[in-house]
Amino acid sequence: MSNYFQPAYETMPTAEIRALQNEKFLKQMQHVWNDCPDYRKKMEAAGVSVDDIHSLEDIAKLPFTSKDDLREAYPYAMLAKPLADCVRIQSTSGTTGKRVIAYYTQHDLDIWEECCARALVAAGGTKEDVVHVSYGYGLFTGGPGLNGGSHKLGCLTLPMSSGNTDRQLQFMTDLGSTILSCTPSYAAYLGESIKERGLRGQLKLKAGIFGAEAWSEEMRREIEQALGIKAYDIYGLTEISGPGVSFECEEQTGMHINEDHFYAEIIDPDTGEVLPEGAEGELVFTCLDKEAFPVIRYRTKDICVLSRKACSCGRTFVKMVKPRGRSDDMLIIKGVNVFPSQIEAVLLDQGYQANYQLIVDRVNNSDTLDVNVEMTPEKFTDNLGVIGEMEKKLVGALKAMLGIYAKVHLVAPKSITRSEGKAVRVIDKRKI
């Protein structure tokens, strides 16, 4: 039943993967030591030499790489190949500081695109498919990554980019798109627009691959229903390559990490200590065979768990359970850890859609959380008494989930600005 893009790797016995990782890791450390002065300096500062590294067992001796390290060395951070050998850059959004620029040789692009092709096949893709890519193109890795994976698989690729919803829907129906790829919030918005225009019967979509932001199981069900598809998660980050570092299979119980290219560790985010498999902690990645931008022990700030439980799809790659959110996204409100994804889960569970905004502020030295939520067209009313009752019910459900009081404001459908890329869910006025 299952199909793979590169079965020799995707179903390789764990002991063999480990041996392959070990071999690639030692070669990579020689490359980094010789060709990547930025990281060599970090190693020397930590008192470790390449001669101290004999196997993957020694990886904990190596210093971590943080996003700040990569930003500080802008624009040539961690570059380990002559620029003449590089064929592409991609870049992070730089919303919270300097951009990180990632460099790729042709070999690096091939690895990245093959990882995305594996994700497409895991979502049921074949060369017969029409892949509709509504991620942004350009410096953002979403569009180019899925576009490249779709080419590798031989699919007809529609490089739609984000935005212009009318054109998206026209091409989707006229050209018979079968696999959609974009951010989950944009998929939900497309679902809403399809419903409004009564286009559901004209769609040929069978699957969707959605990533670049955290989304809940409730949101998955909502998107699956609205689009009549199976919705798959995909994970990645520009610093490591882009989407496709890990991807979901039909079991939908976590994302298989492409372990022949990326070595994953889980650490205690406070102490940096490596935790045993199965423990929850911060995910750390080492690029095992990337040439131009071979980032070692990169701290992703994503909090999750790794699992080697056998998967029904036959893939042997370790799975990461859906990250609970980035530690960056975590809000501390009245001393309590709050992930926006927890609030989203409550809203969807109560029959609302993922159209909401959180406003955090500090009034008289005390934190406040306001949740603006759109009423759905079905729930819409202008009866203030009914609205008051609905708000009260949500306050109770949020209190049960978060343990703190949140003030809820129900607003009219379509009154919260829609996003075509990553949604802006949180306004933290404490930081302004």
Ligand SMILES: [Zn+2]
């Ligand atoms: Zn699987």
